[in-house]
Amino acid sequence: MRRDDVIVIGAGIGGLTLALCLHRAGIACRVYEASAAIRPLGVGINVLPHATAELQSLGLLDALERVAVQTREAAFYNRFGQLVYAEPAGRWAGYEVPQLSIHRGDLQEVLLAAVTSRLGADRVVTGHSCVGAESARDDAVRVRFRGAAGEALPDALGRIVVACDGIHSALRKQLHPDEGPPRWSGVNMWRGVTAHAPFLGGATMVRAGWLSVGKMVIYPIRNDVDGAGRQLVNWVAELEATAPVQRDWNARGKLDDFFPTFADWHFGWLDVAALIQSTATLLAYPMVDQDPLPRWSFGRVTLLGDAAHPMVPRGSNGAGQAILDARCLADLLAARGLGPEALGEYDRLRNAATAKIVLMNRSNPPDAILREVHERSGDQPFARIEDLVSREELAKIADDYKQVAGLRR
DSSP states (O other), rough: OOEEEEEEOOOSSSHHHHHHHHHHHTEEEEEEEESSSSOOSSSSEEEHHHHHHHHHHTTTHHHHHHHSSEEOEEEETTTSSSSEEEEGEEEETSSSOOOOEEEEEHHHHHHHHHHHHHGGGGGEEOEEEEEEEEEEEEEEEEEEOTTTSEEEEEEEEEEEEEEEEOTTTTHHHHHSSOOOOEEEEEEEEEEEEEOOOOOOOGOOEEEETTTTTTEEEEEEEESSSSSSSSSEEEEEEEEOSOOOOOOOOBBBGGGGGHHHHHTTOSSSBBBBHHHTTOOOOOEEEEEOOOOOOSSSSSSEEEEEGGGGGOSSEEEEESHEEEEEEEEHHHHHHHHOSHHHHHHHOOOOOOOIIHHHHHHHHHHHOOOOHHHHHHHHSSSSSOOGGGGGGHHHHHHHHHHHHHHHHHHOO
16 A cells, blocks of 8 residues: 555645645655546636745746746726726735736646656656545554545545645545535636736736626736737626536536626627637636635644635635645644644634635625725716725725735735
């Protein structure tokens, strides 16, 4: 039976970052991934400066900057294309490192390349879906796996087991069997990426509209994808609904299910309707999260990333918090040893911090700026934004979220 100091379940952003942090700390680990091959799936995400700083400390920033867009500005618009509020982002906001808008697959590929080159290719094992774990003796945990066809695979033994396998985590279900399904927010989202000429300077993250009348999040994630200067642009359409769509990150979406809401979104600086229509592959997903758990760590087993704190994606913070989890856990294992004490302290520190973000994403994410304007304007164009709400009020919404998220310059 294969034995390692730390068994990491899942080769996503959290699991691969954890592997790199553990390697830096001199702790041996092995990553087990359910997929038969690790392919660049998903669409765009944002890595905020507090998480970028951790990736920089791992020596990854140069590689990431080559495949990402450095976000200069976060801008909020109503559904008529009128500017509500804008503020600088990343280095332009005074942080030492950038905010990165990046394809999730590009981020995962940079992390995977670093893991295989530093730890060795044999340290990432694919085709192994974790189905459970139990104590083998006082200082070890036995992890059970199955293959793609449901066949039993050899068990693995580790002193510590960390579930980094997302919202469908088998170990989360084992540790909290009565939790129930993810909590749907009443909103569905449709996502896509498409090549487009740069807009608003080519480095702006746009949020526009509001959920009851349609909301869009739009930002570039790769530069010059065609040799003619076009960027790969990520967009997310959000809309209140009466029932959730299928809960599968790779589920295909139907244009007719949401496009009529956005068909007349033709802004002076971007034709949103045309952007959507030019997208070859549409993905659909319900906006879901889970209530914060009372604990993540049980003996020598713990949770990390979406397996620990799935959150609705309204603060550009899901991947970032997984990265922060990884740094914290690796540091504690190095300082306190490979045992329950380190996991307990990790739980105490990170559970409390991420619980606040999960709840803040439900009620007052940065997008709440759009809610305020939508409600105060009665969903009508305005003559002057200052007649509805002051810049100070809008800035406070943004700043309050940064404080909860741990974004400090």
